[in-house]
Amino acid sequence: MAELTNRAAYLKGLADGMKLDTEKNEGKLLSEIIDFLNDIAVEIESLDAEQGFLADQIEDLDEEVEVIGNEVFDEYYDAEDDDEFEICCQGCGEEIIVSAEDLMDGEILCPTCGATIEFDFDCDCDCDECDCEDCDCE
Numbered sequence: 001m002a003e004l005t006n007r008a009a010y011l012k013g014l015a016d017g018m019k020l021d022t023e024k025n026e027g028k029l030l031s032e033i034i035d036f037l038n039d040i041a042v043e044i045e046s047l048d049a050e051q052g053f054l055a056d057q058i059e060d061l062d063e064e065v066e067v068i069g070n071e072v073f074d075e076y077y078d079a080e081d082d083d084e085f086e087i088c089c090q091g092c093g094e095e096i097i098v099s100a101e102d103l104m105d106g107e108i109l110c111p112t113c114g115a116t117i118e119f120d121f122d123c124d125c126d127c128d129e130c131d132c133e134d135c136d137c138e
Contacts, residue, residue: 002045004040004041004045005038005041005042005045007041008034008038008040008041008042009038011034011037011038012034012038015030015031015034083099083100083101084097084098084099084100085097085098085100085103086098087117089110089112089113089115089117090115090117091110091115091117092110092112092113092115094110094111094112094113096108096110096111096117103119106118106119107119
């Protein structure tokens with residue numbers, strides 16, 4: 001961008017070297033155009049510098065957001081990856097590891113005794129067992 005201000009300065013130097021008569025309309029017009037071009041070049045250079053500064057700030061913020069996002073979402077995805085649950089077979093009492101997908105299927109077979117273990121997610125009560133007095137799920 002310094003090239004623009006250099007070129008505007010060159011034009012001003014040419015005009016000064018030509019000894020334009022700024023008392024005449026043509027000389028006045030050329031002098032104002034050259035001054036205007038110089039002002040535009042200076043403003044563009046200033047905007048370019050500010051844009052570069054803002055681009056650096058955005059890049060820094062982007063990196064910080066990425067770090068924060070990785071920390072937050074890695075914890076979320078780590079918890080999400082732990083979609084295995086330990087249940088107890090009601091038939092033999094054996095501890096069984098089941099996946100969330102198995103739970104959503106509604107039932108599994110106990111690998112130890114072969115009993116069918118059903119999962120019912122329709123219960124809206126806050127109790128631990130669906131056969132309590134307060135439960136309407138019976």
